[in-house]
Amino acid sequence: MAATLHDVARLAGVSIKTVSNVINDYPHIRPATREKVEQAIAELGYQPNLSARSLRSGRTGVIALALPELGLSYFAELADAVIREAERRGLTVTIEHTGGDRDRELEVLRSPRRKLSDGLIFSPLGMSQEDVGLTGVGYPLVLLGERIFGGTADHVTMQNVDAARAATEYLIGLGRRRIAVVGAHEGEVIGSAGLRLRGYREALDAAGIPFDPALLGYTALWHRANGATSMRELLRSGVRFDAVFGLNDTLALGAMRVLQEAGLRVPDDVAVIGFDDLDEAQYSLPSLTTIDPGREQIARTAVDVLMQRVASHDATPAREVYADFRIVERESTGPA
Amino acid sequence: MAATLHDVARLAGVSIKTVSNVINDYPHIRPATREKVEQAIAELGYQPNLSARSLRSGRTGVIALALPELGLSYFAELADAVIREAERRGLTVTIEHTGGDRDRELEVLRSPRRKLSDGLIFSPLGMSQEDVGLTGVGYPLVLLGERIFGGTADHVTMQNVDAARAATEYLIGLGRRRIAVVGAHEGEVIGSAGLRLRGYREALDAAGIPFDPALLGYTALWHRANGATSMRELLRSGVRFDAVFGLNDTLALGAMRVLQEAGLRVPDDVAVIGFDDLDEAQYSLPSLTTIDPGREQIARTAVDVLMQRVASHDATPAREVYADFRIVERESTGPA
């Protein structure tokens, strides 16, 4: 059986309180005592029982991260960044998949597993603005993404509209006027697709370019395959375009592949821009111009804000943080 | 404050034991009693405190997964599969990054955090065969990967040698004789690079093709950028080749990109094969022929074996499981 505080205390000839003090760096301990205790700890290979500690203290040192699935590169890179930030603070991260399914998202929000972590960083996909009331949970919660705004939970998100407008303006600045979109969601207003599409339309309006619904490619999910399918439909429809805005990188990459299969040159015939700045966007052929939406900053801020809530349970009003973005120019849009 | 067993018991007019029985589906409870208790639970919104349960029972319902980083697509897809399998069994997964660094791997193995999970699925990269003794830990441990064999822990791995031999034979069957390799590790015998290179050489030998060291491209890490760099060096060296074996998909993809930049046609001038069958291998241009190393099976088996160890602490001898592999034919090697 593993050694406990009592064992250490007995061996060191002190009380368990003293051992506890040493472990928790309580300041006023006589050096000689500390020495004795540390030696006993080493000798027994003592390790604190984290379950007991968390039962007693109410803190677990764990944060939970709920997202659709790690198979989606964007979320894998987000999770990577969150884990990094958590580890810098001595925290561990548990990951739960929701599959982007509303019911599973609700289940995640109220699961008893929440007690096993100090708080939750939650990236919903199936829930929508109408569910905003359900985010008033009794534990520290940081919302990510573009599905739910204005709730009582802290929220860290991207500047979707502005970034999409910038992407579109960039294409327009290159002289492109017929800009197709891949990844639109029918009738969506809020959510990544809705917001990015709004940015697209704002840029068009500002430049006096009429909006043509025939240029929109719809896809339900943003999996890699859908960008390809959507582009095939666009090509089959016969609509003409000289640029494509992929609402995320995987869509853009899938679309770019289909364009080239069809004998179109990127960027000469069609310029392509994405959104997310995934690692792989650097290594496609041609490399993909895209928006860096500030993923690192989002991860860092989310963990910071969450831990602030954990530390102080005062009811300061919910924060809404927008990460900085920038355009990453690569080959798929040609020389600027 | 959240409701406890006592609150429920009081409200339902029974003892806490009865409530506990209801929660844990203890069979012999009078329906009327069960009814009362369930109503009290609903009314109070009672949720069991998992910390307390785990302190008492010694089980946490959590499994830990330690891997280099989620930014590497292979590990993201592996983690995805492990989480899926865990969720099917009602378990949650915590993920720890090691960065492939030996010291951090050792730290992970003996961290007190291990007590917060029932067991560990561990994919080392920095540790090597000499560290095999350090894998005899006091908790359920499943080793993944190709760094350490023959220890006292269960081990789930790929058929690296056989799969790499099959990949090489496939290229040879296509009439290619000068097969370059991207991702070799200087002097490595065990480990993914070493084993896959051995498979490569076995295939060469079997076909009577002399081994030419000039065809090996070395890279320290298997990040995407390294495949590109390695291929650039190979091209600069002037060595001639008609095929490339990327020791994993990201390397192959990086290399393929450089080949095309250099004006070489894939597969006409150079055929390319990878290893891992990442999602993105389907969507590159051309799509990448690769080895599916049985990732799903690895995840499923790892979780199964781990939970068997958790359930029965008997010291049955360590298992060594090899997943099935298969060649996935795509465009980068042309029609077979």
Added chain:
DNA sequence: CTGAAAGCGCTAACAG
């Protein structure tokens, strides 16, 4: 500066 003692919420004997 250190010790004694209470109890976090739960499970599991052991009785009835």
Added chain:
DNA sequence: CTGTTAGCGCTTTCAG
């Protein structure tokens, strides 16, 4: 079928 009781190992008053 249900109630009582004793801890799991730790933190934390409260006294010395």
